[in-house]
Amino acid sequence: MKKLPLYLVLVIGALISVAPYLMTLNGAFKSKQEILTSEPWMPPVDPVFSNFSEVWSRYDFATFVANSVIVAVAVTIGQLVFSTLAAYAFARLDFPGREQLFWAYIATLMVPQIVTLVPTFIIVRELGLVDTHIGLILPFVFGFLMPYGVFLVRQYFKTIPESIEHAARIDGAGTFTILWRVMVPMAKPILGTLAIISFVNTWNNLLWPLIITHSESTRVITRGIAQMQSQFNQEYHLILAASTMALLPLVAVFLVFQRHIVRSIALSGMK
Secondary structure (H helix, E strand, O other): OOOHHHHHHHHHHHHHHHHHHHHHHHHHOOOHHHHHHOOOOOOOOOOOOHHHHHHHHHOOHHHHHHHHHHHHHHHHHHHHHHHHHHHHHHHHOOOOOHHHHHHHHHHHHHOOHHHHHHHHHHHHHHOOOOOOHHHHHHHHHHHHOHHHHHHHHHHHHOOOOHHHHHHHHHOOOOHHHHHHHHHHHHOHHHHHHHHHHHHHHHHHOOHHHHHHOOOHHHOOHHHHHHOOEOOOOEOHHHHHHHHHHHHHHHHHHHHHHHHHHHHHOOOOOOO
């Protein structure tokens, strides 16, 4: 009974958080007429499953999904690799100006993404990467998300006792061996968290694909959903059906990595 108020607050918070997703799911199964005449939180009276097939065939949704998967997976792998290498250097390697360089690099987190958008576009344009998959991937691997990933993994590495690393060096392990066989296995929780953050941010990003791409061959899922809206035609039932399909990969990623998210809260490198 003492915890009843706490659970009540948590239930209310959960309902508020889940409500938009339930409304999206309800709208995805409604007809064009019903979605404009019924309340958004009410389930459909006569569920319409053809919305999904219409989105898939009419807008070449398979291409949008494939592009989003390619870009999100590539960015996530790049983030994990390069953030881990940089974080280990800042956490364990001694070189002049290490701390000053680290904090100067982390200070870029305070710079809004919109400020660096135009310079980033100019760089990508000069490299001839406009409207390409590489142009979608590179800025997120090395630019927009990298400082946060480096900070997150570096702070985790610093919690791992140096005695474990010294023991590995006594056994003859080199720097890369220690990183790959000692540090990375112990940092799986935080790497799982970084993987989710990178994947979700890349999957949901709209602004950069809107600027850098213009052909359907490179159009990602967020750009594809945005093009379904026009000034004179608002097909909300198709937009919500597409949004529901766009949510499914994110739910799958969370279900796979949720154990790592919970473990990363402890921020401890010891079992």
